[in-house]
Amino acid sequence: MHAAELRNGTADASRRRFLKVTVAAGVGGLLLSFGLPSRGEIRDTPTSDLPFAPNAFLRIDRAGKVTFVMPVIEMGQGTYTSLPMLIAEELEVDVDDIAIEHAPPDNKLYANPLIGAQITGGSTAIRGTWLPLRNAGATARTMLIMAAARHWSVDPVTCRAENGRVRHVSGRELGYGDLVDAAAILPVPKDVVLKKPGEFKLIGTAHRRLDSSIKVNGQARFGIDTRQPGMKYAAVAISPTFGGRLATVDEAKAKAVPGVLQVVRLDDAVAVVAIHTWAARQGLAAAAPTWDAGPHAHLTTADVVEQLAEASRRPGAVARHDGAAEAVVEKSARKVQAVYEQPFLAHAAMEPMNCTVHITAQGCDIWVGTQVPVFTQDAAMRITGLPRDKVRIHNHLLGGGFGRRLEVDGTIRAVQIALQVDGCVQVIWSREEDIQHDMYRPYYYDRLAAAVDDHGKVTAWTHRIVGSSIAARFAPQWIKDGIDPDAVESAADLPYAVGALHVDWVAQEPPGIPTAFWRGVGVTRGTFAVETFVDELAANAGQDPLAYRVAMLEANPRSRNVLQLAAQRSGWDAPLPSGQGRGIALCIGFGSFIAMVAQVTLGKDGSVTPTHVWCAVDCGIAVNPDTIRAQMESGIVFGLSAALHGEITLQDGRVQQSNFGDYRVLRIDEVPAIDVLLVKSLEAPGGTGEPGTSCVMPALTNAIFAAGGERVRKLPVGERVRLAEH
Numbered sequence: 001m002h003a004a005e006l007r008n009g010t011a012d013a014s015r016r017r018f019l020k021v022t023v024a025a026g027v028g029g030l031l032l033s034f035g036l037p038s039r040g041e042i043r044d045t046p047t048s049d050l051p052f053a054p055n056a057f058l059r060i061d062r063a064g065k066v067t068f069v070m071p072v073i074e075m076g077q078g079t080y081t082s083l084p085m086l087i088a089e090e091l092e093v094d095v096d097d098i099a100i101e102h103a104p105p106d107n108k109l110y111a112n113p114l115i116g117a118q119i120t121g122g123s124t125a126i127r128g129t130w131l132p133l134r135n136a137g138a139t140a141r142t143m144l145i146m147a148a149a150r151h152w153s154v155d156p157v158t159c160r161a162e163n164g165r166v167r168h169v170s171g172r173e174l175g176y177g178d179l180v181d182a183a184a185i186l187p188v189p190k191d192v193v194l195k196k197p198g199e200f201k202l203i204g205t206a207h208r209r210l211d212s213s214i215k216v217n218g219q220a221r222f223g224i225d226t227r228q229p230g231m232k233y234a235a236v237a238i239s240p241t242f243g244g245r246l247a248t249v250d251e252a253k254a255k256a257v258p259g260v261l262q263v264v265r266l267d268d269a270v271a272v273v274a275i276h277t278w279a280a281r282q283g284l285a286a287a288a289p290t291w292d293a294g295p296h297a298h299l300t301t302a303d304v305v306e307q308l309a310e311a312s313r314r315p316g317a318v319a320r321h322d323g324a325a326e327a328v329v330e331k332s333a334r335k336v337q338a339v340y341e342q343p344f345l346a347h348a349a350m351e352p353m354n355c356t357v358h359i360t361a362q363g364c365d366i367w368v369g370t371q372v373p374v375f376t377q378d379a380a381m382r383i384t385g386l387p388r389d390k391v392r393i394h395n396h397l398l399g400g401g402f403g404r405r406l407e408v409d410g411t412i413r414a415v416q417i418a419l420q421v422d423g424c425v426q427v428i429w430s431r432e433e434d435i436q437h438d439m440y441r442p443y444y445y446d447r448l449a450a451a452v453d454d455h456g457k458v459t460a461w462t463h464r465i466v467g468s469s470i471a472a473r474f475a476p477q478w479i480k481d482g483i484d485p486d487a488v489e490s491a492a493d494l495p496y497a498v499g500a501l502h503v504d505w506v507a508q509e510p511p512g513i514p515t516a517f518w519r520g521v522g523v524t525r526g527t528f529a530v531e532t533f534v535d536e537l538a539a540n541a542g543q544d545p546l547a548y549r550v551a552m553l554e555a556n557p558r559s560r561n562v563l564q565l566a567a568q569r570s571g572w573d574a575p576l577p578s579g580q581g582r583g584i585a586l587c588i589g590f591g592s593f594i595a596m597v598a599q600v601t602l603g604k605d606g607s608v609t610p611t612h613v614w615c616a617v618d619c620g621i622a623v624n625p626d627t628i629r630a631q632m633e634s635g636i637v638f639g640l641s642a643a644l645h646g647e648i649t650l651q652d653g654r655v656q657q658s659n660f661g662d663y664r665v666l667r668i669d670e671v672p673a674i675d676v677l678l679v680k681s682l683e684a685p686g687g688t689g690e691p692g693t694s695c696v697m698p699a700l701t702n703a704i705f706a707a708g709g710e711r712v713r714k715l716p717v718g719e720r721v722r723l724a725e726h
Contacts, residue, residue: 123687351399456541490526520690583702635692
């Protein structure tokens with residue numbers, strides 16, 4: 001039998017569908033509506049009819065072209081490179097030749113195994129697909145080898161896969177494309193052999209990003225790039241106060257603007273629809289909407305903090321209770337106490353919120369960049385009353401997510417507007433609307449206390465966390481025994497040996513203010529409070545902050561190791577000139593262990609200049625080291641931006657910040673020198689998208705103290721700090 005004859009093997013369509021579904025259900029995954037093939041080529045139509053689709057992740061055509069159905073969305077974190085590497089490693093193909101397609105909304109097939117829903121978030125891209133994707137590649141490889149062995153009537157152990165071909169010890173070989181039809185009719189193996197780390201050829205090596213070229217040459221399509229025939233454009237204004245309502249709109253003046261087509265009223269917003277965005281924005285300005293301010297018309301940040309402080313005086317739901325910590329602290333002759341505050345934060349993604357919707361008698365099409373395609377589909381179904389198969393989500397690359405696109409509020413408004421528009425309409429938020437109507441990182445209020453002995457060693461530790469529960473809204477099933485697991489992260493699982501330990505949590509919702517995940521909410525908040533407090537304990541004991549930490553980490557060798565490596569890298573013991581200081585911090589989160597040393601210079605006026613950050617990362621097996629370094633570097637910049645400048649404040653029920661002029665992001669000339677060290681490890685991969693942001697905040701504030709500044713217990717630091725009195 002020749003290769004051409006082999007391709008003519010018979011396999012009925014129902015059997016193929018069965019193989020796709022049954023295997024996909026076993027390994028998880030994702031599917032979407034436009035292709036991102038290799039070498040920057042864009043494919044707008046999914047290839048769902050290829051002859052060999054052994055599972056939900058893989059399709060191989062008769063030319064040997066491999067298409068990978070992407071289980072997460074790319075928002076800059078590098079998953080469009082690192083995840084194909086997992087497939088390519090086990091399938092024995094060149095990762096550069098793998099085409100990529102998004103996945104359609106489908107929780108049954110494509111739920112993130114670590115979250116239980118089809119979500120890109122929680123630093124789970126690699127962690128959640130490490131085994132499923134490798135199994136998918138190994139399954140296809142095994143079936144292709146079996147097909148070749150049957151063709152040659154030889155033992156499969158005498159065959160091997162290499163560079164997209166199956167080779168026999170005799171020298172005979174067939175390309176994958178020649179084998180797909182025969183492989184498609186084989187039973188899907190339940191168990192396959194995965195490579196051992198020592199056998200990896202691709203995993204662990206640095207590889208250029210596969211999505212770089214299309215982003216450079218402009219072929220990459222983000223949600224905001226959507227263009228449909230006859231598309232209209234809408235500018236939106238939302239009530240500036242939380243809980244406010246639309247009062248009046250001057251429709252006549254809006255429609256007098258050339259290009260304006262109509263005005264759409266919602267309960268708490270108004271949209272002006274036009275033939276282009278400029279006309280829409282001009283029409284919105286002319287409409288001059290007025291508002292009923294609603295029940296929170298006089299709300300201020302001070303009101304929110306007062307409520308949090310009051311709530312911190314009452315016991316909360318117990319997240320950790322080892323020994324009588326509260327009693328020990330209360331009776332102790334020597335104790336250290338502190339309160340830490342962290343403000344509301346916006347996401348301020350580079351791509352503002354946008355969504356394009358077309359509702360017809362045939363259904364609803366939505367073009368958007370989202371981290372939650374099923375939630376997006378669900379929201380559209382509720383509003384339109386359409387069944388699931390009539391709501392089609394066309395997902396796109398995200399121009400920044402950070403948790404903002406875990407939310408569907410932008411899609412909800414766009415669908416509400418589209419219901420009143422004849423034809424396709426794209427709704428784009430201005431930067432001001434985006435920042436002033438975000439789903440904010442909660443304001444958190446942490447109260448800590450520790451009893452210490454005569455040598456400064458901790459004998460008891462208490463930690464009360466007060467703040468909003470994101471999980472109660474986003475995923476109420478996560479709440480167990482009254483505890484939001486995200487809210488107490490990094491506190492309830494404290495890595496340090498501190499004797500008796502008590503951690504509790506008080507849920508205190510800010511009036512009318514929507515809160516959401518923000519590049520590692522629990523770990524970000526918890527790491528700042530814990531690591532700043534440990535530094536205070538070291539100072540109280542008159543001990544070196546590094547040595548003090550290491551002494552409490554005998555049971556945590558990976559934590560101890562990254563601390564020592566980061567310190568060594570920074571020249572920790574080397575003296576610094578007056579006005580300079582180094583601070584250290586540890587972060588354990590998402591299965592990774594990270595330590596950072598930050599170095600700052602304080603001016604005589606209290607100005608703060610971070611000059612260096614050294615980072616040691618133990619994230620288990622590093623699939624693509626370049627991606628991990630990029631994640632650390634971007635996380636450090638993101639975290640420094642928040643620690644130095646990030647703050648959303650309220651006055652008269654309104655957010656005071658409106659754009660990057662008053663919601664500062666670190667500028668390029670402010671970025672310190674960053675050094676990232678990856679620890680070699682054979683442990684399963686951990687997540688790296690969020691812990692870098694978490695770790696640098698306390699490293700920075702601890703460095704400010706070491707440089708001669710007063711202890712920073714409230715973020716952001718601001719342009720100046722108070723200098724310690726000498």
